[in-house]
Amino acid sequence: MGAGIELEDVICDFGSFRAVDRVNVTVKEGEFFSFLGPSGCGKTTILRMISGFTDPTGGVIRIGGKDMKGTRPNQRPTALIFQNLALFPLMSVADNIAFGLSVRGVDKSKCRTRADELLKLVDLPGAGDKLVSQLSGGQKQRVAIARALAVEPAVMLLDEPLSALDLKLRQHMRAELRSIQKRTGVTFIYITHDQGEALAMSDRVGVMSHGQLQQVADPREIYNQPTNGFVASFVGENNIFAGKLGAVSNGIAAFSTPHGQFRARLADGVARDETLKLYVRPEYTILSPDPGAENSLPVRVTEVSFEGNFISVHAISDSGANVAAEIRNDGAVTVPAVGATLHATFAAESAALLPDETRA
């Protein structure tokens, strides 16, 4: 069964570089939690601190309510799946999977039985006697998962384990990972820079930048209600306008930009300072021949690309603003021509005024 994890004011410095900066988060028992962020944001360091390979400079890490300070990696109830999988090349598949058991003194025949059971669980029955080098990328992935599950960890830590796979396999393994997690009830902590992966698999996502946690929420909230500009633009696309805040009423604020006067949502508690910008997603941006009632900007189409389920349109306003829009392909949609003059409009409710990323 899984265990919960608490990170309390966790800091990690490498020399003068602060890799992780006061991270606070509680991962619930049996939860699938992802840390999402660009490379160098500190997410791998968090994983290594939870597994015990890196000591935090400050703060407390608890697993199952127990402070992990001083507990060495081989005594923690965690199992890490490495980015390169780190399968033991000189051992057979079964020996790899049973490694954790055999170092605990479990006898050979029991090890083998358990390895075969786990191979069935990860859908690789009968592969026990193969060598690691004889497996394909996806099969290696499954062996790594089986090897980690063999020690019955309370927490599984996964460091971008799908990044080496091709697209089809990656999508298949997403579903697989998710179902293994549901079946075993183990807490999963998943590290990725791929927003699609994080959103599709996780119960909750923590978005990170520069060592700091920017937002922790379920995937829908992360996408629909990002709390700052970093989250908004790292997770999905945006049209962004800089400007000055005007009057606010009922959560809708006036915002004056060099490209015109706009209205957009302004959430409570957002600092009303210089760094506010207007964010609106391309799929909420509508291109029409007629100007709308509000939030309307005349543009000229510069690029049209047909993506299958939608059409991506890039346009530029007279004032020089780049605008992207996505039109859903319902089979009868008219594709705008390059050079056409149109109006880009969006509803005030679908646009948000957000500060830059949160920095302490």
Place this chain on the structure above:
Amino acid sequence: MTRSRHLLGHLYMAAFLIYMFVPLIIMAGAAFNDNRLPSVYPWKGFTWRWFQELFADTTLWVSFANTLWVAVAVVVIAVPIGTAAAILINSIAGKVRGFLYGVMVAPILMPGVVIGISTLLFWNSMGNVTGSDFILFNPGLHLSVLGQVSFIASFVMLLVLARLQSFDPGLEEAAMDLGASNSQVLRRILLPHLYPAIAAGAAIAFFQSIENFNTTLFTRGTQNTLTVYVFSKVRSGITPTINALALLMIIATLIAAIWYEVARRRKERRLAALERAQD
């Protein structure tokens, strides 16, 4: 043009092999010549008597046994030391690493004569300082072992260090993450990876020790090893028993070489078959 140069290459290769082997053949041939002086010319008739004399030479067999004991002791000491030193230096960086590396490699470049003399003087002076007559401090084959280890450990260190470069430290972490203790990580993950280099190191240590003359000569006290014995024979008056001995050594080498070559070819064929099976 290229072809004629290739032909020249083949000819040179052949000439070089002749250059390498003719002296050995001549030496082996002299073992059967019924002539008191070791030579193939003039040929005075075929005889086995030098082999009989060889087998009757007890000093030689004692020396031979000594040589093997020394070699085994050198392997047993130099391999762990070289391996430990390689692991150690692989995990440190910066100036200290450069310094340690220099000290570890220096014994290879040091003349064997000097290694022998410094080993003798050091342990002897330890005896003088402690006023002890403990056997370790007097010249003898145990000092030859220590002297040889001092530079043979360098070879082992270099071989293991080279092998360590291709080791993924992530495997150690993975093993530890799965609950392995430090010694389990060493025994089950790192050492298996290093075994080829350790085995090569042990083989080199063994043969370097058997070959060794310079260091042994100064440290051996009154005991003989094979090379020292051969040397004294060559200096004091030679009979073709030496040639008989040489022939036996060449035959042993040839058997080992053929065995190795057959094993290599078999392995090659097996790999090729495996590849075909995968395609």
Place this chain on the structure above:
Amino acid sequence: MSELLRRYGPGLTLIFVLLTAFWLLMLVILPNITLFEASFRPYLPVTEIGGPRDVYSLNNYAKFLNNAVPASYFGIDVQIPVHLKTFLATVTYSGVVTIVCFLLSYPLAYYLAKVVNPKSLPTLILLLSIPLWVSEALRAFAWYIILTFNGPLNAVLVGLGVLEAPVRWQNGVMTPYDGIMIGLTYTYVLFMLFPIYGAIQSLDRNQIEAAEDLGARWWQIHWRVVLPHSRPGIASGCVMVFMLSAGSLLVPTVLPSTSSNWFTETIRQWMLESQDWNTGAAYSFLYILLCSVVVMVVMWLFRVKLNEIAK
């Protein structure tokens, strides 16, 4: 050190450190310090060690400059201390052996690395390394047999009519050190061949082809592409062969002429015949100095670092 602790824990780290410390301290550093210290002390009977006459001095080194004997360099006759003369001869003829080994090895190394069919390569390498496994004393001895006055070389050459009368090869045809140089070359040429082979092998064949494509002649390819690339291997081979030659005691003893003296023999005489370990230590120290100078000169000449040579 912290990485070592993290990776292997305190127990194993302690074992690694102890083993390494035993090696470097007890087998390398302290013996050499003892050697250095002993070289400044006089050779005394055991009872007088530590007594009033046991004081530091340069006397042992001064012996190096005693006993002038006549010698001739470049046609000029000079008086030179006998041990210095031996020392210079050792350095000079070891240098000649090194050059000859290089000239013999380079074409073969290139052939092995770039010309020969890769399939037969392991067999060739194995064949070449067989002589290495036969004891050095015996390899020198083989040449003793070949070069004796009544030996096969004279028999063949006279029989073929190349020579009119047998030659005393061991006394030297050109120098008193001919026999020694022949023996050293035969014994150590493989220590030149293998490092150069290793270096040339790592050269991308495309570079050679590109040079050919650009119209370079074969000698230009070697001079401008192959030789510069194999620099570390050549340096390594030169250092090895020079050290082994200058340090050899077997070959000069097995293949001497009436007037050849090798510096290692001088050291052996001090140590084992005169039993004067202190002067032996002083000479050994001079010898280490020589070797260090050679290594540094070669490293500087070839612009390589120690770890490239040690490969």
